[in-house]
Structure formats: structure tokens, C-alpha cells
Amino acid sequence: MSTTKLDTDVVKASAxxxxxxxxxxxxxTALRADWPQLGNFDLxxxxxxxxxxxxxxxxxxxxxxxxALDEMDKALTKIATEIQSIDDTAAAKIRAVVADLRTRVGDDISSLNQA
Known part of the structure; x- marks a missing residue:
């Protein structure tokens, strides 16, 4: 199994x-100014x-x-933010499942001790 790691803070800093x-x-700035005519002859x-x-x-x-660089900044920041959000959401769901599992196991152990 491979593991993918992404440091979202580093990605945001790079962006x-x-x-x-x-x-x-x-x-x-100097290139944006109008340039003078070089002369009135053909060459x-x-x-x-x-x-x-x-x-x-x-x-x-x-x-x-x-x-292009501004767009890369926005895109990389968005990617890092979304990945961080996904990780935070997934972690919260996992914590909820583990908490529920602990409660159920605790309840099951208590009911076994009473029997």
C-alpha cells in the first residue's frame, strides 16, 4: 500500500x-511608455x-x-485548502465512528459483566 502525504502549509506558501x-x-514601466519616432525615412x-x-x-x-502565476497561486491554494478540508472532515468522521465503537464496546462489556 502506498502512502501519499501533502503538507498543505508548504503548498500554500509555495503558491x-x-x-x-x-x-x-x-x-x-519604461517599455509601456510611447517611444519616439526613429526618423521619417523608410529604414x-x-x-x-x-x-x-x-x-x-x-x-x-x-x-x-x-x-499565469496568479492563477497558479489561486489554484494551488484552493487545492491545498480543499485537501485540508477533506482530511479534517474525514478525521472528524473517523473520530465519531471510533467514539461510537468505544461506547458500544463499553456497553457490551458492561452487559457481559452483569450477566
């Missing part, structure tokens, strides 16, 4: 750490278009990474 990776988006316009495309791509990837 929080993942969610915080992209909290500081200040590195991308400058083409170069400006390429640079602007790359700039927008970097920003899009940064935004997507932030969203």
Missing part, C-alpha cells in the same frame, strides 16, 4: 511565492516598427506570465 514573482512590474520607420513589435511582445509575455 503565495509563485503569485508574488511578478508583483513588481516596474521593470516593464527608420521599418526599424521603429520592428522594435515596437518586439516591445509589445515583451509586454504581452510579461502580462501573460503574471496572469
Amino acid at each position: 503565495t511565492a509563485l503569485g508574488r514573482i511578478m508583483d513588481d512590474m516596474s521593470a516593464f 527608420a520607420t521599418q526599424l521603429g516598427t520592428i522594435a515596437d513589435d518586439r516591445r509589445r511582445g515583451v509586454l504581452a509575455h510579461a502580462d501573460q506570465l503574471k496572469v
